[in-house]
Amino acid sequence: MKLSVIITTYNSEEWLQKVLVGYSVQTEPNFEVVIADDGSTEKTKAIIESFQSQFKFPIVHVWQEDNGFQKCKILNKAILKTNSDYLLFSDGDCIPRKDFVAQHLKHQEEGYFLSGGYFKLPMETSLKISLENIQKQDCFSISWLIKNGVSKTFKLSKLTKISLFATFMNWLTPTKRTFNGHNTSCFKKDLVAVNGFNEEMQYGGLDREVGERLFNFGILSKQIRYSAVCLHLDHKRGYATPETWEKNNTIRNFNKKHNVTFIENGLSKYLNE
Secondary structure (H helix, E strand, O other): OOEEEEEOOOOOOHHHHHHHHHHHHOOOOOOEEEEEEEOOOOHHHHHHHHHHOOOOOEEEEEEOOOOOOOOHHHHHHOOOOOOOEEEEEOOOOEEEEOOOHHHHHHHHHOOEEEEOOOOEEOOHHHHEEEEEEEEEEEEHOHHHHHHHHOOOOOOHHOOOOOHHHEEEHHOOOOOOOOOOOEEEEEEEHHHHOOOOOOOOOOOOOOHHHHHHHHHHHEEEEHHHHHHEEEOOOOOOOEEOOOOOHHHHHHHHHHHHHOOOOOOOOOHHHHHOO
């Protein structure tokens, strides 16, 4: 197994179905999908089971009871259920282009994590994308997107299929090379070394916090936002509050100031499960 894709989800069956179709048409077949489910209902389970019987890649469903926002907890549990040494993180609202997995494998390098981005869609376009559009990759066509509600801006350049241009833009972009939960990959041993995701963190920057500890540990990052492409389906964001942002920023500032790598409230709690 070359790679494990960890996808987070919570009661978003329609979006998850579109995302899984995206993984079903990947050019690289040697990977598994591990779904980190933060307490979804039986509807999500049914969607996952339908894909388990249809597609060639293994799909593992890691579920926990719904006790509010516990994304870091389910991510840590999912990491320990993976069967490869290299992990790709994304979300259940991000449709991968057919070369998404292949691009992460192409750019992987010891001592680095990869930092990708997404192309954000309006709700109108998110709803219009059909499973057939994903299978045929129509939804990654700039002309198709413009016809279906996306504004014509320079951001569409993120969808380039020209390798040289993507490489140049990865180098040129001023966007920081952060650990982005919707599109990032790393070696599992590096995550285990810093004890995974910090379960003290709530919504807002929980992925960046992991990356900052990886930096403290000596891991560098590479920019691949123009190479590894995914479409972000629109949705409401109900978990962010000023209080959670303040708490999260306090943790991150402490970690930066004190060069923290290993945190106590992490994946090591589940090693014997």
